[in-house]
Amino acid sequence: MGHNLETRSLVDELKSFDRKGGLFDLGHPLLNRMAECFVKAAGIGAVQAVSREAYFTLTQGGDSNSIPPEVSTARKKHRFSELRGETNQNTVEALVKSTGKESLQWGLGAGMYSGITYGLKEARGVHDWKNSAMAGAITGAALALTFDDSSHEDVVQGAITGAAISTAANLLTGIF
Template sequence: MSRSILSGSYSSPKVDLIVDTGNPFLNLTVDGFLKIGTVAAAKVVAEEAYYVVKRGSISQHNFEKSLKKMCKEGAYWGAVAAVYVGMEYGAERIRGTRDWKNAMLGGALTGALISVASNNKGDKIVTDAIAGGAVATAAEFLNYLT
């Protein structure tokens, strides 16, 4: 019996936009906003394309509605990413070290701020802070694995 081994690698295309505001904090937050905002907008485009195919047509009203949703989602997730990146960078500067704890602090503070901005109260703010910290920490640990 013959055996074969399939070996290879995959690298995704990399597109990088460099924004230099002259301030590292602003550079990181603008970069986070643009990257994650673009991902969120692309997600909406994919979802809306599915619905167009399902319906079989698109009207001008539906197109405008899709465009507004794309901009809204892009701006929302871009803003969340910008807050997170800024918080993580701030934690790094204050603590004077770069480790997973900055991600945890940045995620927790971002979760709490977004919760407060959404008019949540009490326990909901705390649970959103815990969720933000947990997701950011998990993402940081997964990043170390790859």
């Protein structure tokens, strides 16, 4: 395998990410970690958003009024309600806009969480459940602020949920 960029294939580049230490080299481990987490999670968020809309379109024929009553109003609120355009161009534009917003939210959450946990580890000298809880709470509150019409209760609930999930993930690391 040659080291010349012109002779290397895309597969060779992807395989070398683990050896090189990541996708980015922004000059500081904190920036590298945040950028890499942002990009990876944004991609996952985009796939999730498009998959969810495809599922609802297939199961309900694109009719947003036919959502079963057992699906919560929170689920309805975050669906792509503006995708019911008059033309295919309006539908695609709305899908791209909504997918971009959701990708940004996923990327923001992952990058922020990763950066906070790294910063707390460097400041405190230890990586434990307390760092995870604090990073989860701050990230959860910040994500709640990105939703339309977020209230004080939404921010508090996001902080509690983020802290609980990240603490549980930290405590369960290595068990499974």
